[in-house]
Amino acid sequence: MPTPPGRRPRRPAPSRQPLTQERVVEAAIAVLDAEGLEAVTMRRVAQELGTGPASLYAHVSDKQELRELMLDRVAGEVRLPSEPDPARWREQLKEIASEVRRVYTSHRDIAKVSMGLIPTGPNLLAIADMELGLMRAGGVPARIAGLAVDTLGMYIDADAIEDTFYTATITGDDDPWEHFQKYLREIRAYMAALPADRYPNIVAMIDDLTAGGGAERFEFGLDLLLRGIASYVEDRPDA
């Protein structure tokens, strides 16, 4: 029997798949990737799933939980070294940090969720555990490693946020790199116009302050931290 005219179902595809937490998180990440973290509202995610915002509350307790679930799912994309190599602990630690940064920045400003959060999800814990293992294997004292894993995480988050901040100012369909260069020129012009008697160092160091891309800056700070951590190793094999 054909449906009588004027009695069409309200939604084109009534999404016969039942809602699950996984589907909610997936939809949320789709919105994140397309429009950024701020656009990930309960209403927008529900729309993506062809339902209303109230339906999500059967699968996540609130928006904050959804954000943390998104973060841990993204953290699942991080590829950790299959075998920890104690001889290369500093290099492997740097590789992990760079990989986390790469994964985070590939999902817009997801790093904002991580900032200041104690990791509890399975994937975030796996990353922290491997970092701790590497430092212990490298001879970093337990107390220092315990503090350093936190500092390292904070640094990665902060840098990922900074990175997406610069590249996210793109509103239209401009070339991202060209847009970034233009922004940099504006910053330089602003700093150059500052009173040199009040801000002598900034004015004198404009080029040094705006040098290097995001990746270079990240490597620099990461290296600072690792030098510092290595300085705590009793019998310094590489310091």
Next chain:
Amino acid sequence: MPTPPGRRPRRPAPSRQPLTQERVVEAAIAVLDAEGLEAVTMRRVAQELGTGPASLYAHVSDKQELRELMLDRVAGEVRLPSEPDPARWREQLKEIASEVRRVYTSHRDIAKVSMGLIPTGPNLLAIADMELGLMRAGGVPARIAGLAVDTLGMYIDADAIEDTFYTATITGDDDPWEHFQKYLREIRAYMAALPADRYPNIVAMIDDLTAGGGAERFEFGLDLLLRGIASYVEDRPDA
């Protein structure tokens, strides 16, 4: 002539003082201190001033500008050393960083505004300029100092955010310290319940991971960074 009944003015005190940008920023910081950054909405600030939200747009272009003005005003509370002492450049740099952290954390989660922002306000620029001056006086190469001032700022912001995150979970009128201890016990219990075969290092290092208060953790990371920065000084006077 007395006002006829039923013709009372709509607001009790029509705030005879004219609105200025300064008054708007002041009111916004009052809301920040009392209720946190998230409560600083255009509507809430307007309410504080006894007017409507639309009135604010004559003095700030939008909410983001208001937030940046709030940040720079807060940064004005930072007390910088009156005289830079090149011989004590590392100590003075640490003092400034600690002072910025102290001021930020005394204004709830204002550090969130700073995170990932290129400083343009007069007070933020003054802080950055002094940091640069100290590093240059200490013999840190210009290129390194230019990168390090950024890294240092990121670290301070991240730590201040983390700090307020832990102490801001206080909803009611509990003792903050007691509340924090309870939260820490929960975290420890959660970590202790993790499968030791999957997260061997976390389970083994629970005490090291949750050791130390906020200030101690901050000092640790700050020291890591300063050790790293000092390692770039050509003729190392104190490394």
Next chain:
DNA sequence: ACCTGAACACCGTTCAAGT
């Protein structure tokens, strides 16, 4: 020039009602 009311297009979350 500054201020305002009203409106627009949004929010997160709850809850009684449905299946």
Next chain:
DNA sequence: ACCTGAACACCGTTCAAGT
């Protein structure tokens, strides 16, 4: 058990109208 519509108490920003 899961889903829903409707409602509640909010958002930032714009704009025509007032003084």
